[in-house]
Amino acid sequence: MKNARFVQAFVAFVPRASVKIAGSLGLAALLAMATAQAQTANPPKDKDKTKDNYDIHQTFDVGGHIASTAGSNAMYSTLVNLESGPRILNHSLEMHATPGSKHMLFDTLVEGSTGYGGDPNSFSMLRGSKGKLYDFVGSFRRDRQYFDYNLFGNPLVPGGATAPVSNGYAFPQIEDATHLFNTVRRATDLNLTILPVSTWSFRVGYTLNINQGPTYSSLHQGADALLLQRWRNSTNTYLGAIDWKPLPKTRLTYEEHITQYKGDTNWQLAGLNMQLPNGTPVTIGFDNVTGVGAVSASTGCTGYAGKAAVLSAGSAPPTANPCVNGYTSYSRVQPTRTLFPTEEFRFQTSEIKNLQMNGRILYTGASMKLNNYNEGFTGMESRVLTPIAVQPSAAPAPAAYCTKAVNNTTHQTTYNDCHVGLSITGNARAQRIDVSADYGLVWQVSKEFAISDQFDFQNWRQPAIGTFSEVDQYAASMIAPAAVTTAPAITAPVNFLGQKTNTNTLTGEWEAASWIQVSLGYRYRARTLDIARNIPTEVVTTPAGLNYSLDIHENTGLLGLVLRPTRAWRINSTVETGWADAAYVQTNPRQTQHYQVRTTYRPKEWATVSAAYNDWEKRDNVINVGYQAHTRSFGGSAALAPNERYSLDVSYGYIDVFSKSVDCFGETFGSVPAGTTLFPVGTACGNVTSTANPTAATVEPFYGTSYYDAPTQYASAGVVLTPIKPLQASLGYRVNSVDGNTQILHPLAVPGSLQSKYQTPYANLGWKLTKSWGLKSDWNYYGYGENGAAGPTAPRNFHGNLVTLGVHYEY
Numbered sequence: 161m162k163n164a165r166f167v168q169a170f171v172a173f174v175p176r177a178s179v180k181i182a183g184s185l186g187l188a189a190l191l192a193m194a195t196a197q198a199q200t201a202n203p204p205k206d207k208d209k210t211k212d213n214y215d216i217h218q219t220f221d222v223g224g225h226i227a228s229t230a231g232s233n234a235m236y237s238t239l240v241n242l243e244s245g246p247r248i249l250n251h252s253l254e255m256h257a258t259p260g261s262k263h264m265l266f267d268t269l270v271e272g273s274t275g276y277g278g279d280p281n282s283f284s285m286l287r288g289s290k291g292k293l294y295d296f297v298g299s300f301r302r303d304r305q306y307f308d309y310n311l312f313g314n315p316l317v318p319g320g321a322t323a324p325v326s327n328g329y330a331f332p333q334i335e336d337a338t339h340l341f342n343t344v345r346r347a348t349d350l351n352l353t354i355l356p357v358s359t360w361s362f363r364v365g366y367t368l369n370i371n372q373g374p375t376y377s378s379l380h381q382g383a384d385a386l387l388l389q390r391w392r393n394s395t396n397t398y399l400g401a402i403d404w405k406p407l408p409k410t411r412l413t414y415e416e417h418i419t420q421y422k423g424d425t426n427w428q429l430a431g432l433n434m435q436l437p438n439g440t441p442v443t444i445g446f447d448n449v450t451g452v453g454a455v456s457a458s459t460g461c462t463g464y465a466g467k468a469a470v471l472s473a474g475s476a477p478p479t480a481n482p483c484v485n486g487y488t489s490y491s492r493v494q495p496t497r498t499l500f501p502t503e504e505f506r507f508q509t510s511e512i513k514n515l516q517m518n519g520r521i522l523y524t525g526a527s528m529k530l531n532n533y534n535e536g537f538t539g540m541e542s543r544v545l546t547p548i549a550v551q552p553s554a555a556p557a558p559a560a561y562c563t564k565a566v567n568n569t570t571h572q573t574t575y576n577d578c579h580v581g582l583s584i585t586g587n588a589r590a591q592r593i594d595v596s597a598d599y600g601l602v603w604q605v606s607k608e609f610a611i612s613d614q615f616d617f618q619n620w621r622q623p624a625i626g627t628f629s630e631v632d633q634y635a636a637s638m639i640a641p642a643a644v645t646t647a648p649a650i651t652a653p654v655n656f657l658g659q660k661t662n663t664n665t666l667t668g669e670w671e672a673a674s675w676i677q678v679s680l681g682y683r684y685r686a687r688t689l690d691i692a693r694n695i696p697t698e699v700v701t702t703p704a705g706l707n708y709s710l711d712i713h714e715n716t717g718l719l720g721l722v723l724r725p726t727r728a729w730r731i732n733s734t735v736e737t738g739w740a741d742a743a744y745v746q747t748n749p750r751q752t753q754h755y756q757v758r759t760t761y762r763p764k765e766w767a768t769v770s771a772a773y774n775d776w777e778k779r780d781n782v783i784n785v786g787y788q789a790h791t792r793s794f795g796g797s798a799a800l801a802p803n804e805r806y807s808l809d810v811s812y813g814y815i816d817v818f819s820k821s822v823d824c825f826g827e828t829f830g831s832v833p834a835g836t837t838l839f840p841v842g843t844a845c846g847n848v849t850s851t852a853n854p855t856a857a858t859v860e861p862f863y864g865t866s867y868y869d870a871p872t873q874y875a876s877a878g879v880v881l882t883p884i885k886p887l888q889a890s891l892g893y894r895v896n897s898v899d900g901n902t903q904i905l906h907p908l909a910v911p912g913s914l915q916s917k918y919q920t921p922y923a924n925l926g927w928k929l930t931k932s933w934g935l936k937s938d939w940n941y942y943g944y945g946e947n948g949a950a951g952p953t954a955p956r957n958f959h960g961n962l963v964t965l966g967v968h969y970e971y
Contacts, residue, residue: 209971213261216971221250221936223966224277231958234308234336239918240942241306242962247277249936249966266290280304295353300346307341309913310953313378314338315447316908318952329473332433334446335954343373343391351399359406363415365399377427382485382541382579383445386431392424410509417504423496429487434480436488437471438639442539444469444486461637482637487539494533500526500592514604524594524620533586533628540638541579578634581642586628594620608672614665621658621690627651656692661685667718675725681718683736687711689744714740716752733757746785746821749778766803771796786865789819806881809892813874820867826859827905836864870900870914891923899947910951919943926968934968 209216224246229236250273257267266288275282282302289295319333351365372392379385401415432441461483464471472479480486501524508518600614628651634644667681689710716738723731736754743750755775762768773794780787793815801807824845827836838860839850845861854860878892900914924938943959950956 210258213258213263214255215258217252217254219250219252219968219970221248221966221968223247223249223936223964226963226965227960229958229960232954232956233958234310234954235944235956236942236958236960237306238308239944240960240962241280241304243278245278247275247279247964247966248273249964250274263290280306289356292355292357295356296351298348298350300348303345303347305341305343305345308337310335310337310956311910311912311951312337312339314953315384316906316952317446318908326470327468327473329470329478332446333952338376338378338386338446340376341373341391343371343375346370359404361403361405363399363401363403365397365401367395367397367399369395376430378446379487379490380447382539383443383487384447385429385443385487385490386446387427387490388430390426390428392426394422394424396420407509407511409511411507413504413506415502415504415506417500417502419498419500419502421496421498421500423494423498426494427490427492429490432488434470434478434486435475436482436639437479440488440639441477442480442486442488442638444480444484461640464637482639483540485540485542486638487537488638489536489538492535494530494535496528496530498526498528500524502594516602517600519599520597522594522596524592526592526594528590528592528624530588530626533584533588535582535584537582538580538638578636578643579632580635580638580640581631581633583631584628586626588624588626588628590622590624592620592622594618596620608670610669612667612669614663616663617661619658619660621656624655626653628653654692654694656690658690660688665718667720669720675723677720677722679718679720681720683714683716683718683738685714685716687714710742710744712740712742712744714738728762729759730761731757731759743780743782743785746780746787746823747789747819749780749787749789750782751777751779753777764802766801767799769796769798784822786820786822788821790816791818792816804882806879808877808879810877811875814872815874816869816871818867818869820865822863823866824861824863825905826861828859832862836862838862864903866903868900868902870898872896872898872900886928888926889924891921893919893921895919908952910946910949912946912951912956915947917943917945917947928968932969932971936964936966936968938964938966940964 225242225244227242227244251271252273253269253271255266255269257263268287268289270287271285273282273284280303284300286298287296314334314337317331317333346369348368349365350367351363354362354364371394375389375391377387377389379387396419398418399415401413404412406412429443431443431446434442434444436442464481464483467481467483469481469484470478471481502522504520504522506518506520508516510516596616596618598614598616600612602610602612604610629648630646630651631648632644632646633642635642663683663685665681665683667679669677669679671677689712691709692707716736719735721731721733723733725731734754734756736752738752740748740750753775754777755773757773758771760768760770771794774792776791778787778789793813795811795813797809797811799807799809824839826845826848832838838854839845839862841850841852843850843861848859848861850861851858874894874896876892876894878890880888880890882888896918898914898916901911902914920940920942922938922940924936926934926936928934940962941959942962945957
């Protein structure tokens with residue numbers, strides 16, 4: 161009777177708690193059905209679990225979520241994305257053949273699913289087998305990735321900001337990530353093994369991954385344009401394999417993998433929030449921190465020279481000057497097809513006494529095709545505001561507003577002040593040839609001493625060639641007729657990238673005593689990189705290409721130690737220290753040290769304490785590089801379960817990811833970050849050259865030190881209580897805290913998530929009313945907050961409560 165009263169009170173509470181939540185009445189009805197079952201004076205006997213010579217067990221968990229949030233919905237959706245509504249929480253089915261029975265299709269069938277009805281992650285699994293005949297495993301997973309961290313790619317335009325030359329127009333504040341994601345991934349995996357325990361066995365498999373949905377990206381040329389990126393990529397993978405076990409301790413395997421990739425993502429212009437004087441929709445960019453400058457009076461822009469960037473802020477929509485940088489249209493389509501066939505042979509054997517061996521040979525001959533590349537742009541791309549009286553060679557008549565320049569640093573040809581149209585068509589193809597092999601052996605020389613050797617070889621190369629045709633148009637403004645249309649410029653770049661790697665690791669292990677084991681090893685790695693980049697001569701004549709080869713040799717010493725002070729206590733530790741004679745990029749280290757310690761202690765059968773420490777140090781102290789980095793982590797946990805009434809789990813983790821390196825960047829001379837050095841006069845950083853008389857408004861090149869430090873702490877504690885057998889409760893607390901810093905180049909930038917805390921306390925209760933029926937409830941709190949100011953964007957802090965109520969039924 162007490163149980164029935166509790167359920168009545170619980171059911172009466174549900175409609176009040178979810179009065180604004182769709183689906184709550186249906187949830188209450190399900191709970192009411194469970195109450196009626198609990199109130200039955202003489203419940204019927206359990207149904208027979210055996211049917212058609214199968215032992216069957218099936219469970220259902222149905223219910224729903226009740227969600228309430230406050231603060232940033234974008235961040236809640238990014239980190240949690242669980243909303244209110246009914247759900248199929250879990251379902252499982254197990255069928256096992258009774259002893260001695262015979263069946264046509266399967267002896268064992270297991271199915272499970274979770275998350276259906278609206279959760280961002282849903283999963284289904286099916287597994288079946290029949291004796292020695294076959295074993296099948298299949299799964300389907302659907303994941304929605306929503307990402308809207310509004311500092312990502314944001315120009316940080318303050319709300320209500322106006323430029324003195326924009327006629328009072330307030331540039332809109334960007335409240336969302338300009339590279340927002342809202343994609344769905346659907347993954348299907350099917351694997352079948354025929355004759356799994358026979359001398360010969362056969363395996364086939366199929367995997368399908370589809371990623372699609374709307375995303376955003378940006379284009380940075382002239383003005384900064386926001387692009388709608390329609391994501392659509394898919395991968396099909398086919399597997400065929402044969403396993404042969406000619407001897408009891410030997411297995412030979414041949415596998416054929418065929419991977420087919422289809423990239424159908426396309427781009428088009430978004431954010432057309434203004435108009436030109438003739439009514440054409442236009443955007444003059446979203447990256448207008450200080451506003452677009454007025455048009456120079458000396459340009460060849462008839463009728464609009466010397467006027468503001470925004471002609472009228474009061475029109476609907478506002479009217480932009482047709483002589484500033486802007487986009488009236490943009491699109492890019494580049495359907496990509498790739499085929500990766502891979503043959504792989506593996507073996508492993510321990511037939512020879514005291515000797516174990518394994519090896520693999522792999523070959524991939526991939527082909528990549530871009531059959532139809534199409535990119536188009538209309539608008540205005542202007543590099544400078546003062547024209548030079550030099551016209552492009554294709555111009556039929558003088559055009560004072562057009563300039564042609566060749567940058568021998570970036571190898572680009574630019575037509576300044578008047579580029580209003582572009583059309584690129586073409587195709588490309590590439591190959592990827594990969595040959596890999598590895599061989600390893602372990603020789604047990606004696607009971608106390610063993611030698612192991614592992615050799616790995618990889619040689620891949622990727623030649624590519626393309627053919628592209630580009631037509632450009634030049635005019636005085638975005639609304640003026642084209643004064644120059646160039647003849648198609650044909651380019652046929654040829655590129656090559658390859659790398660060959662040989663790695664050998666030799667290790668000796670000595671069990672000095674029953675409580676100590678020592679290992680000593682040496683690893684040698686040789687890498688050769690070959691790069692050939694052909695730069696078309698019509699772009700730049702010197703150099704005609706970029707070709708070089710780089711050899712890198714690495715040496716690493718290895719030391720391992722295993723201690724067993726007592727039967728209940730074990731300690732594993734390793735040390736690796738290495739050095740290289742060259743580095744490919746600035747963030748490749750030349751000196752490394754890697755330290756690892758792991759320990760486990762079990763003072764009682766019901767108590768386990770473990771801890772781990774990891775430190776990876778990286779250095780490259782070459783002048784003008786100065787790269788230093790480390791990844792340091794420590795973690796510890798304890799699990800205590802003294803009896804069936806309660807158990808306790810606690811854990812703590814700390815990780816610090818740090819790096820710094822010398823770099824160069826262009827910055828306005830009047831707002832230079834501390835700790836930077838101006839380049840000598842005449843030297844360049846990228847396309848910015850230091851001038852003799854810098855002013856507060858000029859962009860100059862500087863040396864600086866980029867750094868990133870993200871010390872993060874994680875802690876959790878949870879307790880499970882079972883005061884009486886039908887009732888189980890658990891509660892706990894989890895927190896993730898970051899206190900990091902990085903180099904701030906933008907005056908309006910804030911640390912954001914580098915200084916943040918994410919808390920997720922929880923509690924749940926399960927009550928088994930009868931052998932078949934039960935009630936479940938779960939509460940989770942999600943709280944995200946950043947320390948310091950939010951910056952010019954919308955705040956990202958939020959907190960939310962998520963209550964999940966469900967009914968459990970099994971038979």
